[in-house]
Amino acid sequence: MGWDEKELLEKAKAGDVESFEILIQAVRQKAYQIALSYLKNQEDAEDALQDSLLKIYRGLSRFQETSRFSTWVYRVVVNTCLDHIKKNKRQKDRILSFSGEDREENPFDAVSMLRDESAEPERHMLQKEKTQIILACLERIAPSLREVVVLRDVQGFSYGEIAQILDISEGTVKSRLSRARQAVKEMFFQIMGEKGEQK
Amino acid sequence: MTCDTVREKLTEYLDGALPQEEMKSIREHLLLCPSCNREYLALSEIKELLGQTFKAPLPEGFDERLHEALLQEKQINRPVLPLKRNAAFYRKYAAAAAVFLVLLISVPAAFLHESKNDEGLREDLPAKAEMLLANGKQESAAEEEGLVSNENLSQPSDQSREQTEKRQAFSMILLKAGLTGTCTREGMGRLYKEAEAPGRKRRRRKTGKIPLHRIPPSGQGDPAGRIRP
Numbered sequence: 001m002g003w004d005e006k007e008l009l010e011k012a013k014a015g016d017v018e019s020f021e022i023l024i025q026a027v028r029q030k031a032y033q034i035a036l037s038y039l040k041n042q043e044d045a046e047d048a049l050q051d052s053l054l055k056i057y058r059g060l061s062r063f064q065e066t067s068r069f070s071t072w073v074y075r076v077v078v079n080t081c082l083d084h085i086k087k088n089k090r091q092k093d094r095i096l097s098f099s100g101e102d103r104e105e106n107p108f109d110a111v112s113m114l115r116d117e118s119a120e121p122e123r124h125m126l127q128k129e130k131t132q133i134i135l136a137c138l139e140r141i142a143p144s145l146r147e148v149v150v151l152r153d154v155q156g157f158s159y160g161e162i163a164q165i166l167d168i169s170e171g172t173v174k175s176r177l178s179r180a181r182q183a184v185k186e187m188f189f190q191i192m193g194e195k196g197e198q199k
Numbered sequence: 200m201t202c203d204t205v206r207e208k209l210t211e212y213l214d215g216a217l218p219q220e221e222m223k224s225i226r227e228h229l230l231l232c233p234s235c236n237r238e239y240l241a242l243s244e245i246k247e248l249l250g251q252t253f254k255a256p257l258p259e260g261f262d263e264r265l266h267e268a269l270l271q272e273k274q275i276n277r278p279v280l281p282l283k284r285n286a287a288f289y290r291k292y293a294a295a296a297a298v299f300l301v302l303l304i305s306v307p308a309a310f311l312h313e314s315k316n317d318e319g320l321r322e323d324l325p326a327k328a329e330m331l332l333a334n335g336k337q338e339s340a341a342e343e344e345g346l347v348s349n350e351n352l353s354q355p356s357d358q359s360r361e362q363t364e365k366r367q368a369f370s371m372i373l374l375k376a377g378l379t380g381t382c383t384r385e386g387m388g389r390l391y392k393e394a395e396a397p398g399r400k401r402r403r404r405k406t407g408k409i410p411l412h413r414i415p416p417s418g419q420g421d422p423a424g425r426i427r428p
């Protein structure tokens with residue numbers, strides 16, 4: 001941690017909002033994308049990120065300078081997102097039991113949509129389709145695998161950083177990452193193959 | 200290197216996370232083994248596609264909304280300030296409480312016996328505590344304003360209401376401190392927080408979350424926005 005960052009941190013710990021804002025400048029974009037990967041829409045992601053940053057602002061005095069500030073921020077964001085998901089699930093469960101429905105709809109399931117024909121230019125469409133299929137595949141793998149592969153392949157964190165953010169060992173990071181990529185790969189090419197047969 | 204070993208290490212190879220020697224032998228294997236090479240190419244494509252997801256920029260106005268929320272947070276949490284200020288703050292009231300304790304002891308014993316329960320005292324004594332506080336009030340009010348000046352400028356009515364609330368709260372602190380003899384800084388702090396709690400809750404409810412003027416999901420170049428139902 002550089003001298004400037006230390007000074008900013010001291011000021012932020014004393015409650016100075018502007019210093020805190022400078023401190024988080026470099027991490028907020030990535031933190032937002034992490035939140036987006038968990039919560040899937042802008043509004044919820046912004047809510048979770050704002051909550052996280054307020055938590056961090058409140059808890060700054062507990063921050064130990066031995067750990068990296070950015071890693072700590074991302075970790076809080078991940079935990080806040082998991083809380084939001086839990087809360088939303090409870091809400092959803094209540095609504096479902098109220099309406100008597102028992103089948104949970106997956107708002108993220110883009111696969112069925114993708115099978116529709118489209119008037120868009122082939123090449124552009126293909127790239128867009130592929131991205132959406134990848135998202136749909138991501139949604140179908142276990143959350144514990146998904147978060148690792150998102151942190152690595154979407155956000156570009158190192159194994160060590162992921163281990164710290166998720167509070168798991170580096171060995172676990174590697175094995176989950178391997179399983180996650182494998183699972184996404186199999187699903188992805190299966191869907192692509194089915195689409196090819198349809199044409 | 201066998202195909203099994205290569206497959207096992209493909210993930211790390213993809214990330215360039217292996218020692219140079221191993222990176223080299225896997226590269227050589229891939230050149231000679233079409234089956235492993237296919238697997239490698241497939242995984243690279245997945246990795247590349249994943250890299251294109253969730254790349255949305257921060258929503259417009261995010262920083263402004265966060266700034267508002269932070270200012271509000273700062274205001275809400277004002278009583279929990281750095282220790283330096285708190286120490287001076289509590290010393291002042293601990294001194295006042297000590298004076299009050301003397302006063303309390305000098306209150307006729309009969310009075311105490313009659314209204315031994317807490318409720319009775321609560322009704323009768325705040326006025327006395329208030330009078331006692333009046334002497335030191337100007338000074339303490341100034342200090343309070345010093346603590347809040349740059350946050351409360353736009354809300355004068357809120358501030359004065361809060362001052363009143365606070366004064367009442369302090370009366371209760373002095374009362375409790377006098378009754379229980381907890382004039383230590385920790386004790387005062389705890390009592391202060393107890394007294395402050397209802398006010399804080401109410402304010403939080405009143406102002407609630409920052410009104411966020413959400414932009415509708417645009418979907419432009421934003422995979423997460425697009426797939427939203």
Ligand SMILES: [Zn+2]
Binds near residue numbers: 202203228234235236
């Ligand atoms: Zn091979």
